[in-house]
Amino acid sequence: MKFKQKPELLLIGGASDIALLKTKKHQDLAAILDLSNVKELKEIIKQESYWEIGASVTMEQLRQEMANDWPDFKNILDVFGSRQIRNVATIGGNVGSASPIGDLLPLLMAHQAEIIIQSKHEARPESLEEFILAYRKTSLMPDEMITKIIIPKDEDWLFWSEKVSKRKQLDISTVSAAFALRLTKEKKIGAIILAYGGMAAMPVHATMAEEYLLGKEIEEAHFEKAAKLITEEFQPITDARASKEGRAILAANLLRKFYFSFEF
Structure with missing residues (x-):
């Protein structure tokens, strides 16, 4: 966040991320405005x-x-x-x-x-x-x-999330997922959101799986097909936390886990 009058000005709240520019990259932070209070x-x-x-x-x-x-x-x-x-x-x-x-x-x-x-x-x-x-x-x-x-607030939606990391505590996520699902009166999928972190250059929707599941009945076979679509849609990177193949498997398995987490 910067301002035209002082483009080098950094606005901070807790600075838990910005502070790394100083401690890790040794950058000179010339002007800071703390908004935490x-x-x-x-x-x-x-x-x-x-x-x-x-x-x-x-x-x-x-x-x-x-x-x-x-x-x-x-x-x-x-x-x-x-x-x-x-x-x-x-x-x-x-x-x-x-x-x-x-x-x-x-x-x-x-x-x-x-x-x-x-x-x-x-x-x-x-x-x-x-x-x-x-x-x-x-x-x-x-x-x-x-x-x-x-x-x-919307009580008609079911929400679910999970973060996968090499350590349970104090670690950066390898893959994270947050899902939302709304059923119709006929117990079909009326709306669904499948959001992932760690699978692309920014947080993304699994659009192919979302489109496939929309209007479907809540059945394991449908979620299994959607999980396979997730492995086809994303091209994640390999880094110190996981291989690209491992991330694809994790993302698909999180959708399977979502299905088995609810009694629809």
């Missing part, structure tokens, strides 16, 4: 049909607030860094980093969240799909910042 950015407001999450809300604050309402958030946030990291890392920073392995991004995609982007003159909403343009590249303009995230 701006009250309006630290609020969680529960409206009747949505949650309004300030950009400076910490991961620990979010974890505690959401524990009872959305277990899929708790699944991910329980293993997000350490407690020390969760108490400084912010939701706005996690979203703004646009990391392909950002733990919250697939979750927010599954919940069809909107990001509120503020400039001096106006505020505009964007979905995650609109906001993240490429690897660590977003639609933010030089005079804009993220101020809040809007998460709709």
